[in-house]
Amino acid sequence: MPYMDLHGKVAVVTGSGRGLGLAYAQALAAAGAAVVVNDVDQGAVDAAVATITAQGGKATGVVAAVGDSEAAQRLVDAAVQAFGRLDVLVTNAGILRDRVLWKMTDDDFDAVVRVHLRGTFTCARAAGIRMREQGTGGRIILISSPAGQRGNFGQTNYAAAKAGIVAMARTWAMELAKAGITVNAVVPVAATEMTKTIPAFAPVVAESERTGAPLPDWLRKDEGLGTVEDVAGLITFLASEASKDVTGQAIGTGGDRLALWAHPKEKAVVFADGGWSADAIAAEWHDGIGAEPETYGIPAPKAPEA
Template sequence: MDLQGKVAVVTGSGRGLGLAYARALAAAGAAVVVNDVDRAAVDAAVATITAAGGRATGAVAAVGDSAAAQLLVDTAVTEFGSLDVLVTNAGILRDRVLWKMTDEDFDDVVRVHLRGTFTCARAAAVRMREQGTGGRLVLISSPAGQRGNFGQTNYAAAKAGVVAMARTWAMELSRAGITVNAVVPVAATEMTRTIPAFAPVIEEAERTGSPLPDWLRKQEGLGTVEDVAALITFLASDAAKDVTGQAIGIGGDRLALWAHPQEKAVALADGGWSAETIAAQWQDGVGAEPESYGIPAPKAPEA
């Protein structure tokens, strides 16, 4: 995939998935602005990319407010002349069950994931529309935002909002030639290492240098951060010029298109519904096949 001449900003790209995205975009020819709150991580990431022959510069900022978003856009334009691709990857976790989650836990996560995506995308969209050459917004979501996840009220809500924004912005930016998609990644990261069914398998693979087992890569869609990066490169490319408004999952050997919410069952009542008539028909009518919720627990194959 050729991204020569493209300029990309990747938020939260000092390590993990974000770094994999930045490295993949640079390897395809794009100039990349690496962003993180950690100066050492930014410098190390830039050094890694440039040592491999890529072009990169760094911007240290905590995404969330408008000033940080504008700094990232300005850095791309000042250093490389334009902005063509934005990947909103920055994030934090403050996991707690509902009755233990504080206002700060909720606000901090929403500020980075949801507000940070909004402010960065808005600044990027303004610049891309001024340039008049289109662009790509790639918003990073999560399975938690699609299904919910125990202990992640803040994170799941923010990541669900990210997909909703992708659908909305795909409509608003289509005339400007700017595509907007949400990516739903699964990879071996610090977060997935905390999942009991995954932890020993990931640790063994890292210890031995062997690949993750086939059941994990296919059944659970869990692989390396590099496995996910291929989708980012595709969405940033001209090959994806007609792909917009989608939520796309990737991990391990799995590539998937997530369904958008839609009515599953409908019933009609002349003159409207009362609580009693809803109760009378619910179990055998609209509610006969309720939707599942939560991320299914992973199951290793029996020995």
């Protein structure tokens, strides 16, 4: 499709030295975009740039930990200095500091929020300023997580940050619409170093990697879990002209699944003249508005019985 051609476009992908971020960068480069690779590890950046250029793509690298404004501006400046402009931003960089609430420290919380939430904010702000100055629109693609949509045990910091990222996507979609800049959140599921540790997934993923056999249908369809490359098509689509009318959405992908997440909305509403006392709410709740409460948490994966 001609409108999937990204030649002449320039993209920044944070956290793209390995894993999902590298898959995103490679996919954008394969579609013709010049890419700024970013990671905290020089070796990972150099290897990613070498891989992309060896495949015929254009890439340069920036070693930086996203979070503060200086790092965000360095990424935008690198795109402009190397390739003359900036058209696409993918905010993928992230870290984990998983602990249950009563064991999570201030540093655990702040470190994750700084990279995921503040890093997304500072990078998107710098990119948005540049794209508005260019006057030719743009694409901002924010990486969220199922944990941000549903919550996840031991991930107070991560879930909060990823939920905030979806909220920022909806807000920025409104604020940047007049400039022709779309903003969407992607909710990916893939076999990464993190998901490989989940007991239900680990042996199946390990066997697939050992033998080269594809992941089974129950993983690819029921759990929506596949390779990092399975997720990359959505990034290319959202960076392309084909998605020019798609904005403010949270879109999930992984394995064989593609999903549009619902925005939060009132599920049920009841009224009482004069307002609601505590006693009135108690009388109404269990058999009325609260009779079908919402679920919470990511459902535990379950392999089919042999």
